[in-house]
Amino acid sequence: MGEQDRGYQADRIKVSYWDELGNETIRYFAANLPEEEIPDIIDSPPTGLPAGRDKANPPSVAKLEPYKTHLAYVKERRTEQEAADLLDEALQQLRARRGRVSS
Template identity: 40%
Template sequence: MARGSGNIRGARIGSGPLGEPERGDLAPRTTVSFWCGKDHHTQLSFAVEAVVPETWDCPRCGLPAGRDRDDVPVAEGTSRYLTHMGFVRQRRSQEDGEILLNEALAKLRGTS
């Protein structure tokens, strides 16, 4: 089995020299910790002059995460799925439905 030379191991061909001198220095950064309701801990780096958000979506579970471990944000509840009949029942009472049904049946029977 032939062994290749390890000269370029870990680097892409044509990527150029590694290190800071050619690319420039990184902007000054600050590390901020976020915790979600499932106690997942996430550390993110932000530029010092950047505005750090109050909440961040947890990359592990998707819940909102806050900067205070003891006071994590609560996920906004999602509304339950409603069928067409569910929406109708929000707008009309059972009695209104009976009246409309009787009117429609009367029209179909031709007795109105």
């Protein structure tokens, strides 16, 4: 009954991946997929760490990037003088809209 209702199930292979904490993640691939198309490293769903196919030598995190705020990204693109000029311009426009222009 199963194949008639759901169609033919293709042959597949089971590939295990392990992360640094020893968590195993299993992925299934088509049996006729060439070996070079099966990824060597994936992201482990439980931890977000990279997971590799070699249980004894799992991949490690290359580099942890610290979280950057929007302000940190803006400061990378602008100098202090550019920031001050933009702030002055924005304040002048705001004061002009409110009818309080100061020179």
